[in-house]
Amino acid sequence: xxxxxxxxxxxxxxxxxxxxxxxxxxxxxxxxxxxxxxxxxxxxxxxxxxxxxxxxxxxxxxxxxxxxxxxxxxxxxxxxxxxxxxxxxxxxxxxxxxxxxxxxxxxxxxxxxxxx
Amino acid sequence: xxxxxxxxxxxxxxxxxxxxxxxxxxxxxxxxxxxxxxxxxxxxxxxxxxxxxxxxxxxxxxxxxxxxxxxxxxxxxxxxxxxxxxxxxxxxxxxxxxxxxxxxxxxxxxxxxxx
Numbered sequence: 001x002x003x004x005x006x007x008x009x010x011x012x013x014x015x016x017x018x019x020x021x022x023x024x025x026x027x028x029x030x031x032x033x034x035x036x037x038x039x040x041x042x043x044x045x046x047x048x049x050x051x052x053x054x055x056x057x058x059x060x061x062x063x064x065x066x067x068x069x070x071x072x073x074x075x076x077x078x079x080x081x082x083x084x085x086x087x088x089x090x091x092x093x094x095x096x097x098x099x100x101x102x103x104x105x106x107x108x109x110x111x112x113x114x115x116x
Numbered sequence: 117x118x119x120x121x122x123x124x125x126x127x128x129x130x131x132x133x134x135x136x137x138x139x140x141x142x143x144x145x146x147x148x149x150x151x152x153x154x155x156x157x158x159x160x161x162x163x164x165x166x167x168x169x170x171x172x173x174x175x176x177x178x179x180x181x182x183x184x185x186x187x188x189x190x191x192x193x194x195x196x197x198x199x200x201x202x203x204x205x206x207x208x209x210x211x212x213x214x215x216x217x218x219x220x221x222x223x224x225x226x227x228x229x230x231x
Contacts, residue, residue, distance in 0.1 A: 032217075038159075042223070042224075043207065043221045043224055044161075044221050046218070046219070093159070093160075095219075103149045103166065103168065103211065104151055104163050105163075105211075105219060106163060107153070107162075108160075109158075109159070110159040110160055110161070
């Protein structure tokens with residue numbers, strides 16, 4: 001079964017509004033969570049690394065004021081897309097470290113964001 | 117240099133046949149892990165198989181096996197007895213354990229299983 005849960009799976013919002021995406025680790029404590037963005041037919045692009053209780057580390061070119069990341073607990077990280085624009089429409093997916101076993105990272109189901 | 121290279125944008129395989137998806141990597145970290153993920157059209161990333169750099173034997177998970185050739189820095193995924201449900205994008209990834217623990221993904225291979 002899923003070890004990382006992401007919600008919502010699909011969201012449509014109006015341009016100028018903000019939308020929050022949640023990433024939860026199930027049955028384990030995620031010391032680190034990663035947020036990715038994926039454009040159609042492309043690979044995953046790491047946006048930021050989120051550590052519980054500290055500020056997220058953003059990759060070069062990612063606007064930290066636009067993509068707010070909060071990792072308030074060991075099981076929850078949130079990505080808020082602020083003042084969304086149509087060009088923010090994309091597939092966003094999270095993953096969590098501190099996995100139950102092995103060295104792998106498990107991913108959430110992903111969230112399709114459409115800004116109209 | 118690219119950390120992970122997948123040279124096959126698209127592959128086709130007949131149902132019940134085996135298929136090999138290529139992956140090469142580049143690292144100077146002696147401790148690393150290699151991963152394969154499957155991404156169906158729904159978008160979720162499904163973990164398939166893992167190979168550690170110090171593992172002596174090739175990893176296997178059901179119909180998936182990883183052909184690990186360390187000297188050539190390749191980690192090809194072999195899917196045996198292909199099924200229609202195997203049609204998806206497949207991503208190879210690497211994690212360097214001594215160098216920040218970051219994940220690096222390849223560009224992916226789109227696999228289509230033909231009935």
